[in-house]
Amino acid sequence: MDVALIIFLWCLGLGALSGFMAGLLGIGGGLVIVPVLIFLLPLTAIDLNLLMPMALGTSLAAIFLTSVSATLAHKRLLNIPVTLLPPLLCGIGLGALCGSYFADSIAGATLKLMFACFVLLMAVQMWRGSKNVEKKADSNDGQVNKLLLFFASLIIGGLSSVLGIGGGMMMVPLLTWSGILMTRAVAASAVCGLAVASMGSVGYLWAGLHTSYVLPQWSFGYIYLPALAGIITLSLFTAPLGVKAARVMPPQLLKRGFSVLLMSVGLKMLVS
Secondary structure, X not given: OOHXXXXXXXXXHHHHHHHHHHHHHOOOOHHHHXXXXXXXXXXXXXXXXXXXXXXXXXXXXXXXXXXXXXXXXXXXXXXOOHHHHHHHHHHHHHHHHHHHHHHOOOOHHHHXXXXXXXXXXXXXXXXXXXXXXXXXXXXXHHHOOHHHHHHHHHHHXXXXXXXXXXXXXXXXXXXXXXXXXXXXXXXXXXXXXXXXXXXXXXXXXXXXXXXXXXXXXXXXXXXXXXXXXXXXXXXXXXXXXXXXXXXXXXXXXXXXXXXXXXXXXXHHHHHO
């Protein structure tokens, strides 16, 4: 069977999972997408120096399309805190664009180590949850310090782009800590995922088009098109399902189950 077709088929299931998690928890899905792509892309005989940039760039491109679906679902439910979007989007978009260029200058092994460590930290954070934070949250978005949100989102955007994620794992705790209701924080995170993924994927695309290495067939810059097509085929449908499920399912139980998955992924990446 053709390698591109094998990767496409694997990524169908990957897209279904990442889309559902995007809608459910407000995360872009990069924490799931990147490790799987690191496993699949070597089938293309890709140069190891290109493995991480290709996985990260493809992840961000997929997150962009998934975030569109999740954002539209949240918009229909009137969950999005519109007044907070200007500082959030300006900061996270600028940070993501800068981070994508910075990531191209980092050795692939270093990027892999950074991502593995980040996955483990997020696994711990998800296990602990944010019950105490959510208790003090309210719906008054106007009391949030917008200048603080801008600088915080600038940092989150840069880190997210370097790590190939949507930033929801950092954005949702920040917003709930600032006093935003969990449902509105998840919605805002989905919108921010659009900015991170669009700016970040453009950066990886541009860097890949100007690399001196030979890219695998079906690559567009640092974006591997068969994987992207597989991920978005189902994620566009499962993201709205995740949004609906978030209203009826216990998020704490789901977060802890997901944290176990993240822990195993992070440990696997550290020892491989």
